[in-house]
Amino acid sequence: MTYDRDHVVLSVRDLSVTYKAERGLVQAVSHASFDLHAGETLALIGESGCGKTTLNLALIRQLPKTASTFGDGIFYTYRDGRQINVLELNDRDMRRFLWSECAMVFQGALNSLNPVIRVRDVVFETARAHGMKREEAYKRALKLLEQVRLDAERVMRSYPHELSGGMRQRVLLALSLILRPQVVIMDEPTTAVDILTQRSILDVLKQLRDELNFSVIFISHDLAVAAEIADTVATMYAGEIVERGPVNEVFYRSRHAYTLNLLNAAPRLSVGVERLESIAGKPPDLIEPPTGCKFHERCSFATAVCAQVQPPLVEYEGGHLAACHETGRVLIEARETRLVSAP
Template sequence: MSLDMNKVVLSVRDVSVSYLARRGRVRAVSQVSFDLHAGETLALIGESGCGKSTLNLALIRQLPKNASIDSGSIAYTYRDGRTVNLLDFDKTAMRRYLWSECSMVFQGALNSLNPVLRVSDLVYETAAAHGIGRLEAQTRALKLFEQVRLDAKRVFNSYPHEMSGGMRQRVLLALSLLLRPQIVIMDEPTTAVDILTQRSILDVLKQLRAELNFSVIFISHDLAVAAEIADTVATMYAGEIVEIGPVNDVFYRSRHAYTLSLLNAAPRLSAGAETLESIPGSPPDLIEPPPGCKFHERCAYAQPICRTTPPPMVAYNNGAGRAACHETARVLADARHKA
């Protein structure tokens, strides 16, 4: 897909999020910055607990009560060109923003749908909250259900338990597009489904994105899924984006040691199981994180400077990508060798 690189719909700058715990403040997201362009799919990859879901809850201001956005800005640009900082929105403004400008497909389709409501009830409730009448809402929903390859009329009148997991996931995708938002955030949408259903969901998502030109933030621990769906990939580790760039650069010409470690730990059809490499150790304590690079205690490339000095984000490929690693040259050489 060709992207409108001149239009940035979401500009995130230096966003930090922390949770209040018994031992102190957990720095779950630290100084995260990125731009999301019109029609672009950005995949966030990384181990569980690295901050992917927390970041996306921050983007829609839906963090739990013990969490806070400590710094940064989240600038959203409307279709008419107006730009606002979402951190300045009150609850009323955020309610208007959610679903109509940015929607989210949460992990776990069964838990995301109210079991005592028909799909039609969910459609009407969502539409009514944004001033859309029942007839218009039904017309939009039926068309979207057809676009995600469902029996539209049957699904419209169904309860969640009357549908399979894959059907429920596609219903959620359709509902997320009901109010024609510019951005859809998807949190592990293919985790609990079989491989054939996963294939179907990804095909539907790519088709809808091509037709409707919305932007996607796609959270995934499945590198193969991220490689297929994304235009841009951001690697998160211990609350930080340590590398971000075009999908082929990140996956085949990695500049950060953690990105390369993730790729080496993922199974490939072209390689035997004996070639898999585990990542030693555990992620750092985010209440008292180590000095220097947060990955240095687990990193095969670590040098003395890595233990004392946080690496700066350095641009590559004419600014298309960025990585925060002191050993970029060595990592890149090994990535090219293994590609």
């Protein structure tokens, strides 16, 4: 897979998000930074509760009112080269930005279509809200529905309950592309669907991406899916991006103990179930996160320093970054363990 390394579409700099909860302040995302290039697919991986959804909702400013966002910026470059900071857009410009520049297919997509509205009415509503001609939006939606391999005319007339889960997921993907966004965020699109549906979602996504050349942030805790679809991978743990780099670097030469643990916990068809180990414990409470490396309590590599000193995100060769005090030992084990069959 190739993407345009000279053209950054979205540049996230030092982004943090907190939620006000009854028990206190939840540090859901801490100091996240990354670049997304034109045509690049970035997979965001990590266990449930690590901040993946929060980070992406922050990118399109769709967080609930209890959330506060801090940071240097979310810099977005339009097709004409103009650059803006999403954090500084007013409400009107933000509404325009959403869907026409950056679209999101939400987690639990099955419920995000209004049950009493036909698919075509969603198309008309999108057109109205964005000042696009009805006929033009309809024609474009029809084409996109065909591209995601649906009976387009029939789907247009359907109510959500008349469509299967996999069909709805594909409808949402098609609808998210009506206004030709440069960035599409997909939150766990293959979670809670059967394996054939998962296959069809991945296939149509790949095909659409090749034809329309948008960038994707693909959130998943399924590493096999991430490995298949991604150019680059970012691992999140306890609200932090702890490792990031090209997919082969992160998956075959992991430098963070958490990524290595995730890989060891991932079911591998080639290896069989006997090697399957899940990571003991669960992600920490983000109201009072652990000191030092937030993973140290669950980490088999951890030493005394890990409990005290937060490891900085260090850049290694190959555009590979990791925040792990024991990255050298992790790397050796990652090389010795044939995690997944090499590409």
